[in-house]
Amino acid sequence: MTTRLPRIVVAAPATGQGKTTVSTGLMAALTRAGHVVSGHKVGPDYIDPGYHALACGRAGRNLDPHLVGEDRVAPLLLHGARTPVPADVAVVEGVMGLFDGRVGGEGFSSTAHVAALTRTPVVLVVDISRSSRSIGAVVHGMATYDSSVEVAGVLLNKAGSPRHAAEVTSSISLPVLGTIPRDPAVAAPSRHLGLVPAEERELSAAALDALADHVAASVDLEAVLAVARSAPDLDVAPWSPHDHVSPPQGARPGHRPLVAVAGGRAFTFRYAETEELLRAAGCDVVAFDPLADAALPRGTAAVYLGGGFPEVHAADLTGNAAMRASLRAAVAAGVPTVAECAGLLYLCDALGGEPMVGAVAASAAMTERLTLRYPAATAPADSLLGRAGEEVTGHEFHRTHVDPVAGDVAAWTVDGTDVGVATPTLHASYLHTHWAGHPQLAQRFADAAHAYAPAVEERAPASVSRPPLSAPHPDPLRHHGDAETGDGLVDLAVNVHPGPPPAWLTEALVASLEDVGSYPDPTAAERAVAAHHGRNPDEVLATAGAAEAFGLVARLRPWRRPVVVHPQFTEPHAALEQAGHEVSVVACRAEDGFALDPTAVPEDADLVVVGNPTNPTGVLHPADVLRALVRPGRLVVVDEAFMDAVPGEPESLAGGPLDGLVVLRSLTKHWSVPGVRAGYLLGAPDVVADLRRGQTPWSVSTTAGAALVACSTPAARVEAGRRADELAAWRDHLATGLAGLGVEVLASSTSFVLARLGAGVREALREAGVAVRRGDTFPGLDASWCRIAAREPATTEVLLAALAGVRGRGSSDALQRVR
Known part of the structure; x- marks a missing residue:
């Protein structure tokens, strides 16, 4: 099997030459030029792939022979380049100098090593700010040092002037693909462990565009692509998580335990393959933010x-x-928990004198010395992850110290010293491992989540005093799902995504408060x-949610x-009335x-309002059917408030001709921000101007404007797709479970289903604590x-157990006994 993948490695003679800035700029410039770019990083570093993700709109990936083994490097490159969609070109950022690898390893895990393993041509970035013709000698040495590495071109970075650049160019025998002038504004800031993570830089789309423009103006992108296209085909199969892990034997069909993964500004580091392996092993993965969230996600069966x-x-x-x-209670209750480095610090009693979780009897503090090592580690005993005597490879990168170094049972033995703490349900240490290189670790963690999940599902909400059942609303058109739920109820009534907003969205909302002293624009x-x-x-009008848009349409003309x-x-019906x-x-x-x-719509209708996908049915109408409704003198308004929850957004009208159409969108549901009234409409310029x-x-607040900007970035597009895929899996689990109970379920394309439960069942479920x-x-x-929102499987199982009781016993009293 051979695979065609245009690709380059961006390397340098030494660290500090500008690899990250140039690599990220190349990725962004190529992406802006219409290419699908896959970003990769040589070595274990987590920070640079964060920048790559921003530039490419897809996860950054690491390529490290020490962590995953030489044989897996090329397959992982191909996997990253085809996930979630095939890339046109892969850009691999190197580490340190081209031939610098693990100390004592004779270049093992160096950029050159990875370039040779993947047969990828190298583009050399050279900082010329302090030299001129000497650069020619450096480039010549780099190009001829190792015949297994092809240095195919050079990018001159930090040029002082055209004359300076010309002098350097004349000394180089290789093609010079671009000359990048000095610009401190596009340099990435550093921190005690290296570059500041992209999640903490608040790197806006405008700043990334500036970097892309800077590189595009200085580099011959077509020449770079020509180098990439010269790379030979790879004769290996792409890596797949499904080849290495699977749901445990005996796992219930459709049952997927929830793994809560720490994210946000404090927990930015993890390999993309970690989540992919867990999903392949039958788990659902949901991020939570220890800085912002009040508790672990409902139904958590494991924590990473x-x-x-x-x-x-x-x-x-x-x-x-x-x-x-919440986390301390989860660890104490035996929720399977893996903590690497930052996770270990968070679980300690204290960090720098600040109280932490207190699940590990140790204290952590900053040190003057940086710990950076690339060890092999041995499991001293059986634990959640390891088996006695088993060896894995990993890396450590920290400027803190934990006292005591190890618990009663250590997680690993590294260089003869026991480190970390391990139990049958907890594994915490400084060591970072790449589970693609050691998939047995992912399998054991997933197996533990599967084993714990039934206990989670059995813990239905405790019997509490229920809020009074809502009587028929005096105006049914004004009745909303939030009237159905309340304290003590499992909420499947409100169709807002149950997870928190992404960390980058929360940051944007918080940052917007600095501008509330001025009128919004x-x-x-x-x-x-x-x-x-x-x-x-x-063609765009920002609105205070879809609600304002409906009111504007209602008042637009004397319909x-x-x-x-x-x-x-x-709501559109109510607004018109x-x-x-x-x-x-x-x-x-x-x-x-x-x-x-469409023939049921009267010909004399001058305004037609339709949802797509429709709330509450989840039906996705074909775009051609909706376009067929357009007539001279008629405005067709399509409410796409739930379109972003449909994977791939098929049948959306947002990207096509807008004559006779207005398309409405809202951020409320998909991004978990109902308190931020942020939406927009798309229409022909004259219609938008009238609206x-x-x-x-000033109806659109500064905070709503910030949300619209944040949710329109390439990174947001990737997260929106991930959420849509997650919701689709949850919805399918819900629909399958309901059908298994004999419930009539309408096929849905979005984040809820319409089900015919029968008269009185909704009330009985409410009495049992399910809304x-x-x-x-x-x-x-x-x-x-009834309309039922898609939730993580553990929550859905609570509903299904309650519903089975109602249908099986015919009374809410019987349902309470199920609980």
């Missing part, structure tokens, strides 16, 4: 605490006492949204015959799967229908 900078955020970690208590937000959808800014397609979200219009209803029928019959004239001045959304306030549905 990776690397990061807890020492920088120690005071804030201490301040989140609720999360510390949505211009930057509208430009960001326009770029996200490939539109012109005059003669406005039509709302039902069942769907009731509030504006004094008499609304005509086109009802989609259950016997037709609630599909839209803008009807908008209350679902009533259906009878949606025109066209009766009380037998």
Whole structure:
């Protein structure tokens, strides 16, 4: 099997030459030019791949022969280049100098080693700020030192002037692919462990664009691509997590325990393959932020605490006492927990005098000396991850010390010293391991999560005094899912994504508060949204959520015959009535799967409002059917509030012609920010201008504008896709479970399902502590229908157990006994 992959390695004669800046700039420039770029990093470093992810809009990947073995390096390169979609070109950033590897290893794990293993041509970045013709000797030596490494071109960095660059170029016999002038504004800042992580730089899309522009203006991108295309085909198969791990024997079909993975500003380091292996082993992976979240995600069956900078955020970690208590209780209860480096520090009693979780009887403090080593480690005894005598490879990179160094049972023995702490349910140490190189560690951790998960699912909510059952709303069109839930209820009624907002979104919202002293200006937000959808800014109107957009549409014209397609979200109907219009209803029928019959829309309708996918049915109408509704003198408004929860967003109208159309979007649901009223609409420039004239001045807050900008970046696009895939898996698990109980379930394309539970079942579920959304306030549905939000499988299992009790015993009293 051979695989074609254009690729380059970006290397340098020594560290500090500008590899990261140039590599990230190349990735960003190529991405902006329309290429799909896969970013990789030689060595164990976590920080640079964070920049690569920002530039490429996909996870950065590491290539390290010490951590994963020589045979896995090329397969991992191919895997990263095809995940989530095939890349046009791979850019591999080197480490240190080209031939610098593990000390004593004669260049093992060096950039040159990886270039040889992957048969990848090298582009050499050379800092010429302090030399001229001597650079020619350096390049000549680099190019001829090792015949197994092809140095195919040179990038001259930090040129002082054109004359200086010309003098250097004349000394070099290899092709010079670009000359990059000095610009301190695009240098990456450093910290005590190296570069500041991208998650902490608040590197905006504008700053990344500036870096991309700087490199694109100085480098011959076509020449770089020509070098990449000269790389020979690779005769290895791409790595796949499914070849190395699997759900344990006896695991229930469809059952996926929840692994909570620490993220946010304090926990930025983990390898992408770690999560992929856990998912392949039958787990669901959800990120949580120890700085911001009050507790572990509901239904957590295992916890992974990776690397990061807890020492920088120690005071804030201490301040989140609720999360510390939640994690301490989880470890004490035997929730399988893996902690590497930063995770170890967080689990200690204290870090630099600041109280931490207190799950490990040790204290940590900063030291003057940096610990940096590339060891082999041995498991001294059986534990959650290791088996006695088993050897793994890893790396350490920290400027802290833990006292005592090891617990009663150590996690590893490194260079003859026991380190860390290990039990059957806890494994904590400074050592970072790459699970693609040691997949047995991922398998054991996943097996432990599967074993623990049934206990999680058996712990249904305790019996508490329930909020009073909501009576029929006096205005059904104004009834929302948040009226269905309350304290003590498992919430499957509100269709907001159950996880917290991504850390970068939270950071953007918090940072926006610095600007609340000025009146808000949505211009930057509208430009960001326009770029996200490939539109012109005059086709975008930022709104205070979809609710404002519905009101603007209702007041846009003296509509003669406005039509709302039902069942769907009731707010546009309510807004039209509030504006004094008499609304005509086109009802989609259950016997037709609630599909839209365009011939049912009256020809004289001058406004048609339809959801896609539709709330509450989850039906995704074909784009051609919706476009067929357009007529001269008619405006078709398509509410795509849930389109971002549909993997790949098929049938979206946001990217096509907008004549006769208005497309609405909202950030509320997918990004877990219902308290931030942020949305937008897309339409023809004249329609957008008319809608803008009807908008209350300053209705879109500064914080909402910041959310729109943050959610329009390449990184947001990747996270949106990940969330959509996750929700699809949760929804399928829910639909399968309901069908297994004999419940009629409508096929859904988004983050909820419409199910015919039967009259009285919603009330019985509520009495048992489970809230679902009533259906009878949606025109066209009766009380037998309920909308149920997709949640992580552990929460869904609570619903299914409760529902089995209701259907099996016929009473809420029996259901309480199931609990």
